[in-house]
Amino acid sequence: MVEKNIPDIVISRLPIYLQTLHQIEKQGETIISSRELGELFGITAAQVRKDLSFFGEFGKQGSGYNIDFLKSQIRAILNIDRTWDVALIGAGDLGNAIARYPGFLERGFSIEYVFDSDLTKIGKLVGGHIVMPSDTMVETIRAAEIQIAMITVPSRAAQQVADDLVRAGVRAILNYAPVPLNVPENIRVETVNPIIQLEHMTYYIK
Structure with missing residues (x-):
């Protein structure tokens, strides 16, 4: 993954995304859109997409994000894919x-x-x-x-x-x-x- 000058506020939102994804997955969902993810904690779909775009492409337009895959990617970004x-x-x-x-x-x-x-x-x-x-x-x-x-x-x-x-x-x-x-x-x-x-x-x- 390419290192970029990423705003700290973006990094601070990643654990919130991760926690939200955990909660949604427990409800039996497997796919979530940027709009749904943003609505859960009060930011726009565009902001969600912009945040994630700092680290790569994790979903397809119109298809949403695979929750399990996005969780694994955020864990890797945050360096918590380990103990x-x-x-x-x-x-x-x-x-x-x-x-x-x-x-x-x-x-x-x-x-x-x-x-x-x-x-x-x-x-x-x-x-x-x-x-x-x-x-x-x-x-x-x-x-x-x-x-x-x-x-x-x-x-x-x-x-x-x-x-x-x-x-x-x-x-x-x-x-x-x-x-x-x-x-x-x-x-x-x-x-x-x-x-x-x-x-x-x-x-x-x-």
Whole structure:
């Protein structure tokens, strides 16, 4: 597949397409049109076609898209046609819930290690994993060549954890701490902050 300068907003829509295709397939459908796909999450058929055209041709005009084929192509584009090992840093309430959630593995993300600095949590079983001490994190992640990590530690500890993850060779961080992280340009960070989403929604409640 030819590399192109693809807008990030297009990349961000691909997982939504994939999730939508999963849902439609569960309803017994095998073909979907760009109009139907766009209507399901509020964009035009032309935008759907434009998004997908960055990566090739996946359907025939007037015939729609084969759902199974399009799913496989989007998974390949997103580099999730494989299972990614993930490290989870923080075994508190949120980390515990994430470690136990089966949806990550169902979509190709396997939590392999859980770390925490709290002596009362180290050695405990969380989501089928023994919580390991944070001071072993860099060495363990580097040895396992893990490239993706999730941070669920308190805000005050998040930057130090991010620094350690960068030293360990992690290339992508999903950050649940409500603080911005300062990392090198080649490290991808996505921050999940439900409070910001709630504040966004309340604007429309008038």
